[in-house]
Amino acid sequence: MAPPHRYEAQDSDIRRPSRRTLLTGASALAAAGALGAAGCSRVDTGDLLERLRAQGVVRLGIAGEIPFGYIDKNGDLTGEAPELAKVVFKRLGIDRVQPVPTEFGSLIPGLNSQQFDVVSAGMYINAERCEQVLFADPDYQMLDAFIVRKGNPKGLHSYKDVVEKKAKFATGTGYAEIAYAVEAGYKESDILIVPDQVAGLNAVEAGRVDVFAGTALTTRSVVRKSAKAESTKPFAPLVKGKPHIDGGGFAFRLTETRLRDAFNAELAKMKKSGEVFRILKPFGFTQDEMTDMTAKELCRG
Structure with a gap:
């Protein structure tokens, strides 16, 4: 994903972070460590x-x-992934879910250092991440889109456009969109990295950048009340010269095959019954963003 990250948006002003999430950054990891020490063994055995x-x-x-x-x-705690997690883990015999907020770029390191048990952040599944964690099958698929100034004055509809028109480009910390822009020919050192889509919207509105890249869902959500910016039509980025559709899902440590497989089994039942869509729909997902792709397919790149 671009997944994708860090602020709560208020209905009255989606551009303004109203308050910090429960825990962030180093404090999240420290608190998680304390919780882990108190509530369970942090040695990955059994x-x-x-x-x-x-x-x-x-x-x-x-x-x-x-x-x-x-x-x-x-x-x-809410969001498409936590709400899905609440149902799946309940059916696996685990009654409660406990959030451990952190920066997006710290999710995989935090998982592998046992600061939490599962990544529940709609993370995009790709070959690089598949070398570090074990993914469940994706619960959604997603195209990319841009946040641009109203009227899209530079006519930016693809990463190729961004390169050819020498647009000032931004995306989020750890986002897959970094690699897509670089593949199109954008110099990585010239990319402005911001914390999340709210910061990206602010950068576009203030004129610091011409475009912010994210998922189609997050970009259309964040510009909803903006008077200065809009989101572009969703598109598939090119990977190795071919259009690519991303899928996002839950991540587990590489050793946790049994937990991942049990999760996948429940997820498959919920996809078949339509329950996954019913859970995701209130968060802006459409039927077109439901998927039967597998993690194995996405891990191949």
């Missing part, structure tokens, strides 16, 4: 699924990105 069942709680790594996984204005 069967994690059985340990989680015994504890009755699973720790979810989230990145504060609307609509994927975030703490809302009431202090409650």
